[in-house]
Amino acid sequence: MPTPLPIVRYNDPVLRKKGARVTAFDAALAALADDMVATMHDAEGIGLAAQQIGRALQLCVVDLRETNREFVWELDGARAPLELFMPLTLVNPVVTVLPSDETIYEEGCLSFPGIRGDVTRPDAIRLDFKDTQGVPHTLACTGLLSRCVQHEVDHLNGVLFIDRMDKKTRAKLDDEVKALAKETTASAKP
Numbered sequence: 001m002p003t004p005l006p007i008v009r010y011n012d013p014v015l016r017k018k019g020a021r022v023t024a025f026d027a028a029l030a031a032l033a034d035d036m037v038a039t040m041h042d043a044e045g046i047g048l049a050a051q052q053i054g055r056a057l058q059l060c061v062v063d064l065r066e067t068n069r070e071f072v073w074e075l076d077g078a079r080a081p082l083e084l085f086m087p088l089t090l091v092n093p094v095v096t097v098l099p100s101d102e103t104i105y106e107e108g109c110l111s112f113p114g115i116r117g118d119v120t121r122p123d124a125i126r127l128d129f130k131d132t133q134g135v136p137h138t139l140a141c142t143g144l145l146s147r148c149v150q151h152e153v154d155h156l157n158g159v160l161f162i163d164r165m166d167k168k169t170r171a172k173l174d175d176e177v178k179a180l181a182k183e184t185t186a187s188a189k190p
């Protein structure tokens with residue numbers, strides 16, 4: 001039975017670590033992915049990276065079945081219903097930006113509870129990844145799905161959504177981010 005795990009908060013060093021490539025596609029990886037999905041759902045999120053549960057791995061999960069579906073997607077050349085492939089586990093994902101406009105959207109992050117801000121990202125991407133069995137896949141997508149994938153893949157490379165904000169947006173959140181960092185540091189002390 002999948003078990004929700006504690007979510008690491010901002011200022012924990014693991015959030016800045018680039019994840020190691022996954023090389024073992026085994027039952028332990030599948031169980032970890034299931035636990036991550038349970039954690040994401042328990043926290044009412046749409047994405048979760050391994051760093052957010054304290055593991056520096058190239059592994060994340062996304063699930064947009066409960067969202068507004070104003071986005072386009074194609075998985076392995078077909079437009080299958082989201083319900084057939086989500087929640088989606090992305091192992092060793094690589095994002096390629098496709099020609100498209102950039103969009104600005106207010107993002108949040110489970111590692112930054114209550115903190116949200118505008119982030120500019122490319123709208124269309126192609127994602128090459130493996131599933132928990134090591135089978136390769138390609139996902140082309142736009143809109144919220146593209147944004148969610150980019151946000152989670154950033155985590156896998158130690159990049160946080162606050163790093164993607166323009167200076168003015170980031171400055172408005174500075175006090176909240178500093179307070180969260182202080183709280184995280186204080187809770188880590190024995």
